[in-house]
Amino acid sequence: MRRACAPRCLPHRQAAHAGPRVGRDPAGESGRGRGRGRRRQVIPTSFDYVRAKNLKDALKAMGKSTKVIAGGHSLLPLLRFRLAQPETLVDIGQLRELKGIKRAGGGVKIGAATTYRELLESRELGTLYPLIAEVTEHIGDLQVRNAGTIGGGLAHADPAADMPPVMLVLDATFLLQSKGGKRSVAARKFFKGPFTTAMKPNELLTEIQLPAPAKGAGTGGAGGAYASFEQAASGYALVGAAALITVAKGMITRADLAFTGLADTPFLAPAAAKLVGTQGQAELIAEVAAASVAGVEANDDIHASAAYRTHLGMVAARRALAQALARAG
Structure with missing residues (x-):
C-alpha cells in the first residue's frame, strides 16, 4: 500500500455543473495560503492506493471510505474535482478473475472488469444479445471503450448512462461480493438514485448475469x-x-x-x-x-x-x- 494522487483527466460533466462548491475547498480555503474563497487547483486529495493481486485481496481492502477503480473513466474526474475523497483506492483493473464472457445455463455471465471493447469483440454476445453491442457503440469514444468496464459503469450509476436501461429490459442480475459472502441483486432493484445503488460500502460488483435470450414461441x-x-x-x-x-x-x-x-x-x-x-x-x-x-x-x-x-x-x-x-x- 502506498500514498498516491490520481492523474489529471478531462473535466467530468457532473463536476462541471455540480454547483459553486466545485473547484473550492470544503472549508472555503485553498489550502495553499491563498485565503478564504479563492480558487484552488483542481487536483485530488491524497489517498492510499491498493493494487489488488486477486479478488480476495480486493474484498479485504473494501470499506466505508474506499473507492474501486478499473478503467477509471468515471471515477478519475470525480477525484480530480474532489467530489469523491476516498481514504483508499482499490485497483481491480488487472484481475483476470473479473474479466471475460462465458455461457452459463442458457445465458451469459460477464465479468465486471470486462471492457466495452471486449463486449464489442465478443461474437457470442453479439449473437445472443445484439442490443448490448448496439448500445456499447454509443458509450464514450474509442479510448473510453478500450479502458472503461461494464461493471464500473453500472456501479457508477450515472442517471444518463446508456447501459443501465439495457440491463433492465434484459432482466439482468448482478453478483455482489464482500469478504463476508456474496448475494445476487436484480438489475431492476439495483439502481436507487443518481449515482446510488443497492451495493453496500464493503461490496464489489463482480459479475453481470444475463438470462437465456428471449425467444418467441411458434412463429x-x-x-x-x-x-x-x-x-x-x-x-x-x-x-x-x-x-x-x-x-x-x-x-x-x-x-x-x-x-x-x-x-x-x-x-x-x-x-x-x-x-x-x-x-x-x-x-x-x-x-x-x-x-x-x-x-x-x-x-x-x-x-x-x-x-x-x-x-x-x-x-x-x-x-x-x-x-x-x-x-x-
Missing part, C-alpha cells in the same frame, strides 16, 4: 432496440430508451421498455405491458410511448428543460418500440 422471435438523443458536446444521452419485444404467431407476448436520462435514475415503464396481446399497431405504440413518460418527474438542467426531456423521451420510446417490433418480426 416469431425477439427484437431489441435503443434510441437516444445525445448532448452534442459531451455525447451523453439527454434521454435514451431501450426496448425488448417478443412476438409469437404475429402477436406480442412480451414488451419491456426502460429509460435513461429522463429521470434521476433509470427505470422500467409499466405502460409497455399494454402492447402484450396486440400486433403493435403504430397508433398503439405511440399511445404507449406517451403513457410511459406521463407523470414522470423529468430532469431539468442547462441541457434540456423537463418538458423538452419528456418530449424526447416519448419520441425515443416510440422509435425504440417500433424498431424492436420490426426486428422481432
Whole structure:
C-alpha cells in the first residue's frame, strides 16, 4: 500500500455543473495560503492506493471510505474535482478473475472488469444479445471503450448512462461480493438514485448475469432496440430508451421498455405491458410511448428543460418500440 494522487483527466460533466462548491475547498480555503474563497487547483486529495493481486485481496481492502477503480473513466474526474475523497483506492483493473464472457445455463455471465471493447469483440454476445453491442457503440469514444468496464459503469450509476436501461429490459442480475459472502441483486432493484445503488460500502460488483435470450414461441422471435438523443458536446444521452419485444404467431407476448436520462435514475415503464396481446399497431405504440413518460418527474438542467426531456423521451420510446417490433418480426 502506498500514498498516491490520481492523474489529471478531462473535466467530468457532473463536476462541471455540480454547483459553486466545485473547484473550492470544503472549508472555503485553498489550502495553499491563498485565503478564504479563492480558487484552488483542481487536483485530488491524497489517498492510499491498493493494487489488488486477486479478488480476495480486493474484498479485504473494501470499506466505508474506499473507492474501486478499473478503467477509471468515471471515477478519475470525480477525484480530480474532489467530489469523491476516498481514504483508499482499490485497483481491480488487472484481475483476470473479473474479466471475460462465458455461457452459463442458457445465458451469459460477464465479468465486471470486462471492457466495452471486449463486449464489442465478443461474437457470442453479439449473437445472443445484439442490443448490448448496439448500445456499447454509443458509450464514450474509442479510448473510453478500450479502458472503461461494464461493471464500473453500472456501479457508477450515472442517471444518463446508456447501459443501465439495457440491463433492465434484459432482466439482468448482478453478483455482489464482500469478504463476508456474496448475494445476487436484480438489475431492476439495483439502481436507487443518481449515482446510488443497492451495493453496500464493503461490496464489489463482480459479475453481470444475463438470462437465456428471449425467444418467441411458434412463429416469431425477439427484437431489441435503443434510441437516444445525445448532448452534442459531451455525447451523453439527454434521454435514451431501450426496448425488448417478443412476438409469437404475429402477436406480442412480451414488451419491456426502460429509460435513461429522463429521470434521476433509470427505470422500467409499466405502460409497455399494454402492447402484450396486440400486433403493435403504430397508433398503439405511440399511445404507449406517451403513457410511459406521463407523470414522470423529468430532469431539468442547462441541457434540456423537463418538458423538452419528456418530449424526447416519448419520441425515443416510440422509435425504440417500433424498431424492436420490426426486428422481432
